[in-house]
Amino acid sequence: MVPLLELRGVTKRFGGVQALSQGDFVLNKGEIHFLVGANGCGKSTLSKIIVCALEKDGGEIFYKGETLKLTSPAEARKAGIAVVFQELSLVPDLTVQENMFLGSQNQGTLGFVDSISQKEICEKALSRFNDVLSQDIGPETPVTHLSADERQIVEILKVLIREPEVIILDEATSSLHAAQVEILFDIVRELRDKGCSIILISHKMKELFEIGDRATIIRNGVTVATVDLKSTTHDEIVTHMVGEELSSSQKEEREISDHVLLEVKNLSAQGLKDINLSLKKGEILGLSGLQGQGQSELLLTLFGNSPDFRGEVLLDNKLMGLKSPGHCIRDGFSYISGDRKKYGVFQIRSILENTVLAHIRKKGFLFFSRKTLKISVLPILERLGLVYDSLDHSISNLSGGNQQKVIIGRWLMTNPKIILMDDPTKGVDIKTKEELYTLMKELCDAGVSILWNSSEDQEILKNADRVLVLNEGRIVDELSGERLSEYELYKAAMA
Incomplete structure (x- = not known):
């Protein structure tokens, strides 16, 4: 036929x-x-x-x-x-x-x-x-x-x-x-x-x-x-x-503190149902599954974008209101998105202005001289390996990878306790991705905790300490150790 x-x-x-x-x-x-x-x-x-x-x-x-x-x-x-x-x-x-x-x-x-x-x-x-x-x-x-x-x-x-x-x-x-x-x-x-x-x-x-x-x-x-x-x-x-039944990612096990920094209990909001999770100090906790299953909604809710949420969120055992992004920034949260146009870059502003926005907001809009700001920014941008001509030039002159480094630098200036990462490597070149993976581990070794959503399964399996699999707004599985594999991920995501 x-x-x-x-x-x-x-x-x-x-x-x-x-x-x-x-x-x-x-x-x-x-x-x-x-x-x-x-x-x-x-x-x-x-x-x-x-x-x-x-x-x-x-x-x-x-x-x-x-x-x-x-x-x-x-x-x-x-x-x-x-x-x-x-x-x-x-x-x-x-x-x-x-x-x-x-x-x-x-x-x-x-x-x-x-x-x-x-x-x-x-x-x-x-x-x-x-x-x-x-x-x-x-x-x-x-x-x-x-x-x-x-x-x-x-x-x-x-x-x-x-x-x-x-x-x-x-x-x-x-x-x-x-x-x-x-x-x-x-x-x-x-x-x-x-x-x-x-x-x-x-x-x-x-x-x-x-x-x-x-x-x-x-x-x-x-x-x-x-x-x-x-x-x-x-x-x-x-x-x-x-491609194979067991494709465990090869990586070194990191020593993680037992101290629970963030705890989420029975959290429900638009696109989310009964979310329960704990994030330890110095841990990289991945969010995965098929795209659009509530990963971004969870991060945005934790950053104060859904004030009508139900449930409890505790930071160091203290109840958080998550009233607004401003409140969350002052509590030690930062948010890095791969959607630079919507959540990150202000194209008409300079590299300096884009880098210091969150820092100024956290400090309550106190007066800072341009000279003082430049002195504060330079070590962070140097650490990130940013390639630029002048801090006064428009950020639109930078490549996508370097624009993302500026956004990361913006949040590092706030000395965050927790970094919420929503597909931060989206549209970024391989070299910049590898630099970001290294930076994430250095930050966690210094005590920062990261909750990380990625649309690239391999990068999250290779770099996260644990991975939570979401399906239709619910956490349906937790992967760690030998279960950190594509096979286990998709088995849970498509159940």
Whole structure:
């Protein structure tokens, strides 16, 4: 039987990063096929190439036995291939109906010809979810009035109502609760039974075995296996993902104090549920799991960005209010983000101004002479190995790696007790990463404690003393010693 869709040896490079080096994939008619792999393995890249949102560098793609020669997502849709990406494409100022039929030009497999039939189709599609929505949603409801899960549903229905031959759902259930997922899966099964083929990208192992027929596993840009989900196991899939059953990271064990500096008890906030953890003095405690499982929310909550949290946070056995970032800075917390534009760099300010901001805030905005500030800054920036011409030059003149060093220097000036790190090496060159790892260990040896979220599994496994695995806002496992491995991490993250 000729596959409905086939990819052979597809490659894609982004600058110096080889996102796909051997992308092979076979989709049969009338099947639900999962794409599985670790963070950044190439799943979404492969799906974007299928729908022509990205151009492949090499390899071949066949659709219905013929070479696929499409140049845009619009052409892919006309050919019967549609996708729901993680990033929503709804227009907030339009209604649900207008969004669902945007660009359809009143034609296609639905056979609709006017706004009346569009409204009927929209109402019928929405009716499937009536009992699991927090409000009554109709065709005329503005998208701006919808919650995140409701927008996700509209985005999905926008594709499903057209009943294309191939549907790609990229993390489509990420914003949905259990009852909504159950209805979506009922619809997906119905479409499969009609002969539609569905590709799902998901990190939730439960979903694979609940609804999937087959799964293709990608590791580091290479297709490593395609398995029948009726005759495979959770552990076998994880083993394919990481390459070997036990891949313990090789590193030296550090001597950690028994003194608990930070204790979190039953912490709940937006995106977080019943978080309990302890951070010892001088310890690097990692936060890991699949991306977007509450790691960033936890760090921001501990930095005073969620004053309505529930639970207790104790610093040296003293209850903390976490009222604001300012209060947290004065209590000895610092926050370093990999999102330099949103949380770090003030592009129109100088290197000096960017470095001293937190120091001045902690001291209560007392007057400091520029000369005094420069004298204070120089040893720290020298320690970080910052490459610059003048402290008075704009920080925008620096590379991404050097900008990150300035942000780190900013927080070192506050003499923190605890550093909250949210993917600090994101977009940073290898040399700067290694320098940061060394600095982190030096700081911890001096008594500083670090709570560290990273999207790079290997760096956190190699450098953290313990790792907490998060899934849907909860801590589901703690890894230490011989269990600090990719295998154990993904086994917990995808349970």
